[in-house]
Amino acid sequence: MTRREELLAEMGLAPIWRLRKRTASGPTAEQRAERQWIEIKQAVPACTACGLHKTRTQTVLGVGDENADWLLVGEAPGAEEDRLGEPFVGQAGKLLDNMLAAIGLKRGDNVYIANVLKCRPPGNRNPEPNEVAKCTPFLKQQIELIRPKLIVAMGRFAAQTLLATDATISSLRGRVYRYEGVPLIVTYHPAYLLRNLPDKAKAWADLVFAKKTMQAL
Ligand code: SF4
Secondary structure, eight states: OOHHHHHHHHTTOOOHHHHHHHHHHOOOHHHHHHHHHHHHHHHHHHOOSSGGGGTOSSOOOOEEOTTOSEEEEESOOOHHHHHHSOSSOHHHHHHHHHHHHHTTOBTTBSEEEEESOSSOOGGGOOOOHHHHHHHHHHHHHHHHHHOOSEEEEESHHHHHHHHTOOOOHHHHTTSOEEETTEEEEEEOOHHHHHHOGGGHHHHHHHHHHHHHHHHHO
């Protein structure tokens, strides 16, 4: 440190060239991401882009580690999610937590969970194409911010939306796709598995496949 810098330090001041350097460098990538998370967390609860805002109790953005390697994407909030503001709660949520535990994962720990739609369709009806089209930009932004290593699309709507296809889950399973460059694997939605117990074994195989894919990345 020069004598001049020492004097400035004694006065509690930083040399002007250092201040200029800090200002000129602008926000870091982390600071930009932090700001964008704040913006999306304000934008989603205020969103009225589709008719679902009229019937929701609250929006459900997503939950978990915002720097996760694993991103799980489901369809839309159900009644419990709408009430509590968190995705995958209730019976389907418990099943999902058990499935995650079986491959050594835990909700919130290197895992982020979100839905295609952020508001509950009344009576848990299927999402309509215009609702999916209006809401997808939020999910896209989440994916850009999280930058996961692997996406697991759970259920028909998540898979068809992210892969822009009409293909069925059974025909999409067992392969690695790409969404904006991020590897993506398709499996069944836990709510579907609760109604179709024999397909649990297939979902288990999908998760093992996902884990192997992640290990190879
Ligand atoms: Fe907005 Fe999505 Fe809710 Fe529709 S479902 S009101 S697009 S947040």
